[in-house]
Amino acid sequence: DADVTQTPRNRITKTGKRIMLECSQTKGHDRMYWYRQDPGLGLRLIYYSFDVKDINKGEISDGYSVSRQAQAKFSLSLESAIPNQTALYFCATSDQQGREQFFGPGTRLTVL
Amino acid sequence: GQSLEQPSEVTAVEGAIVQINCTYQTSGFYGLSWYQQHDGGAPTFLSYNGLDGLEETGRFSSFLSRSDSYGYLLLQELQMKDSASYFCAVREVYNQGGKLIFGQGTELSVKP
Numbered sequence: 001d002a003d004v005t006q007t008p009r010n011r012i013t014k015t016g017k018r019i020m021l022e023c024s025q026t027k028g029h030d031r032m033y034w035y036r037q038d039p040g041l042g043l044r045l046i047y048y049s050f051d052v053k054d055i056n057k058g059e060i061s062d063g064y065s066v067s068r069q070a071q072a073k074f075s076l077s078l079e080s081a082i083p084n085q086t087a088l089y090f091c092a093t094s095d096q097q098g099r100e101q102f103f104g105p106g107t108r109l110t111v112l
Numbered sequence: 113g114q115s116l117e118q119p120s121e122v123t124a125v126e127g128a129i130v131q132i133n134c135t136y137q138t139s140g141f142y143g144l145s146w147y148q149q150h151d152g153g154a155p156t157f158l159s160y161n162g163l164d165g166l167e168e169t170g171r172f173s174s175f176l177s178r179s180d181s182y183g184y185l186l187l188q189e190l191q192m193k194d195s196a197s198y199f200c201a202v203r204e205v206y207n208q209g210g211k212l213i214f215g216q217g218t219e220l221s222v223k224p
Contacts, residue, residue: 004154037152040216040217041216042216043155043199043201045211045213048211058211059213088152090155098203098211099143099162100145100157101155101212103154103156105153105154106152106153106154108152
């Protein structure tokens, strides 16, 4: 079984809809991250969490919110989706040392 | 500001050696990581340099010079399966625990 899972893997939605992307991990890591990837722009950090009680904004948090429901679960929400949020979204985890991040398979989101 | 520069594309032949350079300018620096990504799949960790010098892992090596704000990934004995995108990422400030700033990626094409 995969260590970091994301649901859904693909989602098509309409402008203005609320969308939740979910991430679960079985690695026992405290630290979790949400990134988005656009063609030619690499990975950009949206939010990160160092433990259940800790949430931090990344480079591009506007239009997004997160919830850390448990050590193993970190959800990303788009309150009112817009077309320029069409992207590939990745969840990642790391241990306290943070030398290596482990990525989920990604969610491809299309906002029409 | 924060920026990482790496070539957008590199082409090489099977069996050859290729070097992917990365220069960075960030407000704080703790280490440089490299990740590989195949066709929009999950990025996977390749190597990490926290200190100046060369780190070797099989066919892959990574080098860091902190005084020059420069690093590179060296891939030897190239194989077709090495065709992928490669990202350098700066790990900022240790007590932030693995927060990464990614470059825009280098697409490596390995030809027969």
